[in-house]
Amino acid sequence: MSIPATIDAAAFTREWEDWHAAHERRRADPHGFLAVTGLFWLSEEPTAVPGLPGLWSTGAEGPTVELAHDEELIVEGATVGGTHRFGPIAERDGVTVGFSGGVVEVATRGGRGILRPRRSDFAFLRAYAGTPVYPADPGWRVPARFVRFIAPRSIEVGAAVDGLSHVYDSPGYAEFAIDGEVFRLLAFPGHRPGELFILFTDATSGVTTYAANRTVTIEVADDSDDTVIDFNRAVNLPCAYTDFATCPLPPAENRLRIAVEAGEKTPSDRVEGVFSATGIVPSGRL
Known part of the structure; x- marks a missing residue:
């Protein structure tokens, strides 16, 4: 992607590195998702x-x-x-x-x-050394327009665990263009007011990035339709690291044909589990 003339690439990279380092610290919390046994x-x-x-x-x-x-x-x-x-x-x-x-x-x-x-002493957490990423690229910080539905639409999506599904009330979609082609991604409510998250896959999924999903957060103000999708901040969900996650999968509308070569890549290690009628426990391979 080309670098927008108005962006200082070095400053952009430093800001992204600080953001991702903080994200990794939260991920590796002693009682975070990497500690699930x-x-x-x-x-x-x-x-x-x-x-x-x-x-x-x-x-x-x-x-x-x-x-x-x-x-x-x-x-x-x-x-x-x-x-x-x-x-x-x-x-x-x-x-x-x-x-x-x-x-x-x-x-x-x-x-x-x-x-x-x-457990904070879980072997997978203790051995976690970070997630590989694409280099920060300002060209993947894409201007977008948020298009609101007249009323939120109930969207059912699959889950990382068979037999489960998730239902979200989508308030609308983000519309953006890359190399002259227009794309739309459904958005779901985030954890804070004005924050939405987008589940997606793309042509890198299953190649350099996790096959099932990635997620990126956008901010939308009540008085404006303008927003930005910074694919450099596309991150893995817990299911990329462990069989013990029930993460949602992207809706069909959010499967991009293009290769989004930005954000987090497939983790080098994951927890694999043994499935039974009552639960999932580690298989011994971490």
């Missing part, structure tokens, strides 16, 4: 989960754990024992509670209750 589905039958205290189940009242007299969890800073009911947990929401040796995420994905233990 398994993925377990809850049922109505109280069941022991490897490495966790208690018997876990779920039902109309949400997830429940039954702790033995010598077992405990830390929930919202308080020590709990006996039977603890978490209450209903909304889709894509969750709570994190402490146990001896780590924390466990109690969440809902695809309408199902799940547990994901996280």
Whole structure:
């Protein structure tokens, strides 16, 4: 891509390097996603989960754990024992509670209750050395126009785990041009007001970048349709690193024919799991 005349390439690279270094630090948090040691589905039958205290189940009242007299969890800073009911947990929401040796995420994905233990001493996290990337290129910082739908559209997409799906209310799409060709990408609500995220694949997917998906964030103001897609900030989702993720897959509309040679590449290592009826645990290959 050509470098826009108004951009200082050296300053752009320094800013991107600072941003990506901060992103890597968040990714490698001691209780972040690289510390996840398994993925377990809850049922109505109280069941022991490897490495966790208690018997876990779920039902109309949400997830429940039954702790033995010598077992405990830390929930919202308080020590709990006996039977603890978490209450209903909304889709894509969750709570994190402490146990001896780590924390466990109690969440809902695809309408199902799940547990994901996280340990700071997990071998994959300890060995993580960073994600390969394309060099920062100002040419991949692309002006775009955000086109709003009259009303948000419910979009169902697949998930990294078979049998699950995700539904998002898309407020619209980002429209942009590269080499004279116009493209459109559906956007979904982000974590903060004015922030949207875009799931996509492109011609590099499965070649130099992760095959299933990447994501890039854009900012949209209420009083303007102008935005920017900085593909240099296209990053991997957790499913690029581990079988324990339930990440969404891009909608069909977001599969670009062009090669977006910017952003993060395929990680050099990942956690592979052994699948069973009750969950996924490491296969021994990290």
